[in-house]
Amino acid sequence: MSAPMEIVLSADSAGQLWNCAVLELHSGTNLLAYRGGNTSSRSLTVLNGEYILGAQLGKNFINVWEIQRKDQLQQKIVCPGIVTCLTASPNGLYLVAGIADAIYLWEVSSGNLLAILSRHYQDLTCLRFSDDSSHFISGGKDNLALVWSLASVVQLDPSHTPEPRHVLSRHSLPITDIHCGLMGPQARVATASLDQTVKLWELSSGEMLLSVLFDVGIMSVTLDPCEYYLFCGGSDGGIFQVSLCSQSLSRDKTFQSDNEGNQVFKGHRNLVTCVSVSMDGTLLLSGSHDETIRLWDIQSKQSVRSINHKGPVTNALIIPAPANMFLPDSRPGIPLPRFSRHLNPSEQGEGVETGGVCLFPCYLLSSGVCTWICGCVCVCIRVPTH
Known part of the structure; x- marks a missing residue:
């Protein structure tokens, strides 16, 4: 069987059989x-x-986990x-994580903790990047969604204290999910x-x-790829x-089913925690x-397949199948480094490499951040300086 183009990645809170599973999108086969x-x-x-x-x-x-070595944590x-x-x-x-009311941002190549952003007033609930990696959006229990420019x-x-580019403050209760569409900064x-x-x-x-x-x-x-429709998972099990x-x-609209595309998917018996649309x-x-x-x-709004889990589903998403996922002899090109827990690793005895060279044509701003002309952060490879 040829490798699938799209896969389902799912996880539940029980973790009895596995932490997360990869399923074939159309057949539901556990891969x-x-x-x-x-x-x-x-x-x-x-x-x-x-x-x-x-x-x-x-x-x-x-x-x-390395994507090919599924049987043990790496x-x-x-x-x-x-x-x-x-x-x-x-x-x-x-890599970006929400820890209590703060956002932690790591550089993957070095493992350095680059920023701790404390602009939320209560715990974080969700984080999403734009498709071009130029921005990310954070949502929290404080009813706020914040838009951050990665370059900033x-x-x-x-002396620079990062501030969100926009504060989206029109919600009156906690943010539960965020979806960012296509087109980078124009999303x-x-x-x-x-x-x-x-x-x-x-x-x-x-x-x-x-x-x-x-x-x-x-x-x-979530949005469909053409952004014709919103799909919204409800606390009653309905999907709108x-x-x-x-x-x-x-x-400002109130949802009502009609013949213009506003419809309800019925089948779940409890709150819908995740929704995702195929390419x-x-x-x-x-x-x-x-x-x-x-x-x-x-x-048709019909359920074509239902797959049981051992606990409440915490994550379910459709993604393009990574090229190396079904190649058992393949290995990551670069191993993950040790990730720092401190903004200044050298002061905490964690060790740090300094200096860097940029391998792409870019402009070096006075702040030391390499960017393309369009403003997107470009790839730099860290090397020790002597």
């Missing part, structure tokens, strides 16, 4: 299982197509506190909340484009499809506290 511990919600991510990372539920470390990244959410930048250069955060000037961002609304924002300006009110709290949200191509020009926009994946994941045909 791989990664063992050891269990992963908390919004904390399962693939790093650079070579590693799977999952924050241990209720603990202060992140489990790491590493544990010890963190300063319990990790409530985790994500890796799409370019594989940075990683500035090396010690649209969806935020879901317990206040029974989903709001759509423009990343570049921070302007709210749309607010949709539901009858229940919304636990998860919201058309973004409606003729109505109102920014061609035909299939919807959902995970629920009813201990199942379901695959839906979007056009």
Whole structure:
């Protein structure tokens, strides 16, 4: 059988059979299982197509597997506190974790902790990168979603205190999920909340484009690849499809099923914790506290497959299959370093390499941050200086 183009990555809170599993998207066949511990919600991510990372539920470390070596943990990244959410930048250069009310940002190549951002007032619940890795968005129990420019955060000037580019403050209860669409800095961002609304924002300006009110709290949200529809997982087990191509020009709407694309997927018996759409926009994946994941045909709204888990589903996402996942003799190009727990590792006896050379044409700002002309952070390889 040829390697699949897309796979399902799922995890539950029980972790009895495995920590996370890889399933074939169309058949539901279990292809791989990664063992050891269990992963908390919004904390399962693939790093650079070579590693799977999952924050241990209720603990202060992140489990790491090489993507081909599924039977044993290769590493544990010890963190300063319990990790409530985790994500890796799409370019594989940075790892971001929510620990209590602070955001921790690491450089993957060196393991250096580059920034601790403390602008939330309560615990973090979710983190998302833009598809070009230029921005990330954080959501918390303080009802706020913050938009951060990565180039601003990683500035090396010690007198510089990073500030969010935008503060999205229109929710009245905790943020439960965030989805960032395509087009980099021009993307649209969806935020879901317990206040029974989903709001759509423009990343570049921070302007709210749309607010949709539901009858229940919304636990998860995603967009289809063409961004014609929002899919919103409810606390009652329903999944709401919201058309973004409606003729109505109102920014504030109340959800109602109709013939213009606003529909409900019914089948889950408990809150829907995660939703994800296939690359061609035909299939919807959902995970629920009813201990199942379901695959839906979007056009017919029918559940085409249900797969049981041993506990409430914490993570379920459709991703392109990493190239090396099904090559047993393949190994990561670069091993992961030891990740620092301190902003200044040299003062804590952890050791640090300094200096660097840039391997791409770029401009070196006075702050020491290498950027492309467009402003995106480029790749630098760390080497010791003498």
